Amino acid sequence: MTEEIRQIIADHGRLSVDTAALAPDADLYHAGMTSHASVNVMLALEDHFDVEFPDRMLKRSVFESISAIEAALKELRAETPVS
């Protein structure tokens, strides 16, 4: 999951640094991600992982690092019953 998230950030995060070199807990906003880019990352994550981020999760800390995004996705998947 980590590498899939990293690829989505590379495609949509518009970072000013090499995404491949980012540590899982590196601050994506410090790496150049704007609020608008974080919106695109969120939509791309929803497409890729077939989840929907509720309004309560549309905050800075959820998208501030690869590990934070991974934790949020795991939380969303745990909330969604597998059919």
Add this chain to the structure above:
Amino acid sequence: MRGARLDVRRSELMARRVGIDLVSVNAVRDSIREFGDRYLKRFYTEAELRDCDTGQGIVAERLAARFAAKEATLKVLRPGDEAIPWRTMGVVRHGPGWVTVELSGRAATLAAESGLRDFELSISHEDNYASAVVIAEVDLSNRASDPMISA
């Protein structure tokens, strides 16, 4: 003389907050192309989309200015890590050249809790960039509402 005293008293009780933001028009254009209605309807109000639609599609420059207005409003609201839905901060157009920001839901509640009022907005765009500035007055009669002001 009495008027002057009233002005001093009022200035002691009022302060201002300002927020500014800059958005790439190309980034907004890319989002429209890649995510379509999911992007448009998730983050913009119906009135905003109507104001940005010339009848031949959404004008990315106008939409970028509205996204900048939302982000500038967030900088005035200072929600910390609280989630404020983007559609609760809507740009309202009043004829050519004049816009205001309209708060609803949690954004409006947070503004009230923080003593914020009289929001003013200005937006602009040129080539690949759109910008917005938001100013609001803070009622310091409730000083506990502003962490930057010591009681």
